[in-house]
Amino acid sequence: MLELDNVTVRFGGLTAVDNVTLRAGSGDVLGLVGANGAGKTTLFNAISGLVRPTAGSIRFGGTSVVRAPMFRRARLGIGRTFQIPQPLHGLTVRENLVVAQRFGTGKVDERRIAEVLEFTGLADKTGRDAATGLALTELKALEVAKALATDPQLLLLDEVLAGLETTAKRRFMGMLQDLHARFGVGIVIIEHDIETIATLCRRVAVLNFGRLIADGTPDAVFRDPEVMRSYVGNGVGGGHG
Amino acid sequence: MRRAYFPALLLAAYAGVPLVLGGNSYVMSLIDAALVIGGIALAWALLGNLGGMVSFGHSAFVGVGGYVSALLTAKAGLPVPAGLLLGGVGAVLAAVVMLPVLRLRGPYFALAILAYAHIFRILATEWTTVTGGAAGVSGVPPLPVIAGIDFGGKTGAYFVILTIVCVFAWIYARVSASHYGLALRAMHDSEDATQVLGVNSTLLKAAMLLLSAFMTGVIGAFNAHYIGFLEPDYAFAGLWVTLPIVAAIFGGYRTIAGPLLGAVVVYLLDQLVFKTLISSGHQLILGALLVAMIVFSPRGLLPLLTRGRKPDAGT
Numbered sequence: 001m002l003e004l005d006n007v008t009v010r011f012g013g014l015t016a017v018d019n020v021t022l023r024a025g026s027g028d029v030l031g032l033v034g035a036n037g038a039g040k041t042t043l044f045n046a047i048s049g050l051v052r053p054t055a056g057s058i059r060f061g062g063t064s065v066v067r068a069p070m071f072r073r074a075r076l077g078i079g080r081t082f083q084i085p086q087p088l089h090g091l092t093v094r095e096n097l098v099v100a101q102r103f104g105t106g107k108v109d110e111r112r113i114a115e116v117l118e119f120t121g122l123a124d125k126t127g128r129d130a131a132t133g134l135a136l137t138e139l140k141a142l143e144v145a146k147a148l149a150t151d152p153q154l155l156l157l158d159e160v161l162a163g164l165e166t167t168a169k170r171r172f173m174g175m176l177q178d179l180h181a182r183f184g185v186g187i188v189i190i191e192h193d194i195e196t197i198a199t200l201c202r203r204v205a206v207l208n209f210g211r212l213i214a215d216g217t218p219d220a221v222f223r224d225p226e227v228m229r230s231y232v233g234n235g236v237g238g239g240h241g
Numbered sequence: 242m243r244r245a246y247f248p249a250l251l252l253a254a255y256a257g258v259p260l261v262l263g264g265n266s267y268v269m270s271l272i273d274a275a276l277v278i279g280g281i282a283l284a285w286a287l288l289g290n291l292g293g294m295v296s297f298g299h300s301a302f303v304g305v306g307g308y309v310s311a312l313l314t315a316k317a318g319l320p321v322p323a324g325l326l327l328g329g330v331g332a333v334l335a336a337v338v339m340l341p342v343l344r345l346r347g348p349y350f351a352l353a354i355l356a357y358a359h360i361f362r363i364l365a366t367e368w369t370t371v372t373g374g375a376a377g378v379s380g381v382p383p384l385p386v387i388a389g390i391d392f393g394g395k396t397g398a399y400f401v402i403l404t405i406v407c408v409f410a411w412i413y414a415r416v417s418a419s420h421y422g423l424a425l426r427a428m429h430d431s432e433d434a435t436q437v438l439g440v441n442s443t444l445l446k447a448a449m450l451l452l453s454a455f456m457t458g459v460i461g462a463f464n465a466h467y468i469g470f471l472e473p474d475y476a477f478a479g480l481w482v483t484l485p486i487v488a489a490i491f492g493g494y495r496t497i498a499g500p501l502l503g504a505v506v507v508y509l510l511d512q513l514v515f516k517t518l519i520s521s522g523h524q525l526i527l528g529a530l531l532v533a534m535i536v537f538s539p540r541g542l543l544p545l546l547t548r549g550r551k552p553d554a555g556t
Contacts, residue, residue: 049437050437069436069441070433070437071436071437071438071440071442074439075439079437086431086433087434088427088434088435089427090429090430091426095423096427099420099423099424099435099438099440100438100439102420103438103439103441104438104439105439108420131430147437147438149438150438
């Protein structure tokens with residue numbers, strides 16, 4: 001479904017993503033890991049259209065999207081969340097989802113909105129102002145809910161668990177574990193915590209200074225000496241925050 | 242303003258004002274002018290509130306709308322009502338030329354669109370074979386007499402401009418209450434966040450610019466027929482953007498009724514009260530009033546009056 005070939009993103013003299021070739025299918029729950037500054041979020045930005053790659057190709061569902069604007073990629077089925085939640089200001093929780101449904105899919109399906117609200121635990125928060133009326137856990141849930149409301153085929157989750165306290169994190173993990181099965185959506189998730197990745201993902205890709213250095217099952221990847229040197233050896237499990 | 246008040250308000254506007262003030266042509270002319278300012282303020286606020294863009298260039302749409310309608314009716318013999326609509330279309334074409342400025346944000350957008358307005362004023366001055374140059378266009382036909390009602394008179398024109406403003410306010414309310422209105426409001430603070438949900442923000446902003454230009458162009462065309470004369474310095478004057486901005490901010494530009502209320506209050510206060518107190522430089526008092534409003538009620542007069550009540554639907 002998603003095919004990245006030799007994707008490179010440079011900002012002036014800095015190469016944030018370096019010649020990355022990667023595949024993600026509708027059946028995948030793929031963890032994308034790497035130390036801070038490894039290029040994970042930049043890669044998400046390139047996939048979702050927030051930045052244009054300096055070189056390489058990005059195909060989604062067989063179509064090249066490398067020059068497509070963000071809104072078109074969303075309509076094609078690439079959903080994403082932001083590391084720092086970005087609720088739609090001035091709108092209620094429900095209105096956030098209405099915008100996502102209407103513009104992501106071309107219609108407003110109230111049953112789908114209700115389903116997403118129930119799944120993300122926001123069913124009793126529909127009338128709240130999204131920007132000012134929600135706690136961090138709810139803001140993170142709203143990020144996922146907005147993306148789901150666009151009926152994505154592939155969901156890019158950028159550190160949705162970061163900053164959550166233990167109980168909320170456990171609850172959120174349960175939701176993420178159900179996500180793939182319930183909505184039939186492929187998932188690529190950026191996360192620092194190895195336990196989380198090992199629990200959620202069937203496949204892990206590792207970036208180091210923008211380069212893809214490993215791609216395989218969690219067991220195999222986390223035994224890879226190069227990964228251990230570049231990532232685990234740098235203090236994973238909290239050190240990377 | 243609550244929906245229940247609308248019929249009473251419309252009745253007062255359509256029947257009460259002409260009945261009470263129709264005999265005083267000076268006051269009616271001030272009310273007509275206030276509605277012209279109010280209509281432009283409404284169009285300006287639509288772009289500012291929904292489109293999230295502060296424009297200093299609306300004088301271009303007033304001028305282009307006025308010139309297109311004046312020339313098509315005076316020289317090509319088109320009926321005035323058609324001229325009013327084509328004035329709006331002319332302003333839309335002017336806005337199409339301005340579309341590249343949508344790539345800019347904030348003060349850069351405001352200044353770029355101001356530059357466009359100056360270019361249109363220069364065009365109107367220099368394109369003498371069509372516009373008459375600095376000498377302007379005289380003999381602009383007045384609004385017509387229909388079914389015995391002289392719409393060219395102060396009271397007749399009042400009905401026309403009031404209807405135009407009401408229709409525009411209704412369109413504004415419909416857009417604001419639609420899914421497009423939701424997306425437009427959301428775009429102000431989080432354009433990337435709306436785009437990743439499938440919102441074509443550039444297209445929506447362009448639509449708001451074109452709609453705002455159309456509204457302003459129609460009002461500019463109305464004014465040309467109301468005044469009966471056009472010259473570049475008047476048609477593209479800075480007051481066509483400064484007064485509506487003051488009115489919209491004073492009244493509350495994030496509401497639909499605020500710019501209209503602001504225009505009526507600001508313009509009538511200025512002409513009927515401040516001008517008699519200080520014949521020269523009376524605008525200084527307006528400036529002080531605006532500063533006071535921004536300090537004490539940044540959301541404007543309407544929110545101040547309705548404080549504690551449920552906000553307007555669709556604003």
